[in-house]
Amino acid sequence: MAKLLMACGIGGNRDAIICISHPSKYIGSVYGEAFDVGLAQKFIWYPEFVIYLPPGRSGSYWAEIYVSDTLELQPETIRAIAVPFTVASDWETLLVSNKFDEGSLFCLGKQGNYQLLFEARYLAVNEADKLAGFDWYTSELSNTSQTSAPELIRFTFVPTVEFSEPQILRAEAGFNPPQNLSLNPPYEEPPLHRTDIPLILSSHVTxxxxxxxxxxxxxxxxxxxxxxxxxxxxxxxxxxxxxxxxxxxxxxxxxxxxxxxxxxxxxxxxxxxxxxxxxxxxxxxxxxxxxxxxxxxxxxxxxxxxxxxxxxxxxxxxxxxxxxxxxxxxx
Structure with missing residues (x-):
């Protein structure tokens, strides 16, 4: 049975990513080939952090963190991705966040290898109005575009002995992932730049x-x-x-x-x-x-x-x- 560790609101902007990471390794942006890989398979994986590109466009998420002995998908889930994740010590803190957001810390309480299951679906208005910070989502907005709805993102950590290969377990219409999923795509360090200006770097920034x-x-x-x-x-x-x-x-x-x-x-x-x-x-x-x-x-x-x-x-x-x-x- 899955045990809920934490639930929180994340985002509220249009960055449209969500990340699980070791706090000291958190990054704001990924550049070059790594971003292209993620755009195709909807996640970017490194040992220190995993970035997901959820289905919607609002960039506003209600995130729930679980631990479970088994990997089971929720019936309403429209997208499900399982990737490996390693926790180095029993009391290591992890971070759930979105780009330029400080996010929230949590702890699994047990070191080891895990399958990290990502599940996403859109929230209905009657669900959103029960959650703090989601009162902006109204019936009028729900009639415009479903992809503008806030999303429920559910992360489940399932202990495993061996290093598990990444899998797309469920994909919504229009998401056609590549046959071979990539881990550790080539990471390009951004060029040197002024640290006081947050940048999405262009090819001709000089x-x-x-x-x-x-x-x-x-x-x-x-x-x-x-x-x-x-x-x-x-x-x-x-x-x-x-x-x-x-x-x-x-x-x-x-x-x-x-x-x-x-x-x-x-x-x-x-x-x-x-x-x-x-x-x-x-x-x-x-x-x-x-x-x-x-x-x-x-x-x-x-x-x-x-x-x-x-x-x-x-x-x-x-x-x-x-x-x-x-x-x-x-x-």
Whole structure:
């Protein structure tokens, strides 16, 4: 019989991953081939941590941790994956978390090898409203898209003597896993970067890019008379050449709704806001403001009626940024 060790809410954003790890080995992002492997088989496995890419898009999970003598799937489970996991000591703490989330610690109480069973399904409204932090999920939302529902993620640790091979035990429609599942995919260390900027690295992030971010930070501090804003560089492209432009999200500016600044390889700048897909790629442009010396300012929006109240202020900011970055991209 399965014994419940812990239950907790995880996430509440659109990172759409969940991770079981040894806390000292937890990482925020996986790059390159390892991410491609995980995208195909919906999990990324290393001895120190296992990252899962659950079925839904909300990135909001109710996680339950169990130990059991047997591996048994729940009838409602739509996806089930079993992988090996090793606990080094009886009182070693483990972490269940999602990207950029501190998560929650738990302890199995017994060292050894385990089969770690991951099960996922969508929560119904009458289930979610009984859980702390899930009152945002209403009947109206449930009628839009099931993949936007919060998910119940159930982890079950089953003791085993031998190292168990990974298995896809149940797959929902549309998930067609590869025949051969991968453990320990090649892990690429991200290039050296400033530790105070959380990054989803693009293929053309360069020292010049970091200098551009610094220029923007200083300009925003001066323009808004604010403390240092929080910058986040994103990969992906909404138009143009692959990964061009690059969008840098800026937030933490008092009384200013977050916005982004884009930079192309030719040095042209745009202010705007983008909507992102399940894995962080740019889905569409919500609005953007450009400046061409001959045509003046150009405002484009996903909804034609969308004009920010601070549009004139943004025009002044865009001119300031162009002036500050002119020498950087003139060579």
């Amino acid at each position: 020292p010049q890019t970091f200098e551009f971010v610094s220029i923007c930070e200083r300009a925003l501090q001066e323009f808004y008379h604010a403390e240092r804003p929080r910058a986040h560089i994103h990969r992906g492209s909404a138009f143009g050449e692959p990964e061009d432009p690059m969008w840098v999200d800026f937030s933490n500016i008092p009384s200013v709704h977050p916005f982004s600044i884009s930079i192309k390889r030719d040095g042209s700048l745009t202010l705007g806001e983008v909507a992102r897909g399940e894995f962080g790629q740019i889905d569409r442009i919500i609005w953007q403001l450009k400046h061409a010396s001959e045509e003046g300012f150009i405002w484009e929006a996903y909804h034609p009626s969308l004009i920010r109240r601070d549009a004139e202020e943004l025009q002044q900011l865009l001119l300031l940024l162009k002036e500050r970055a002119r020498n950087l991209f003139s060579s």
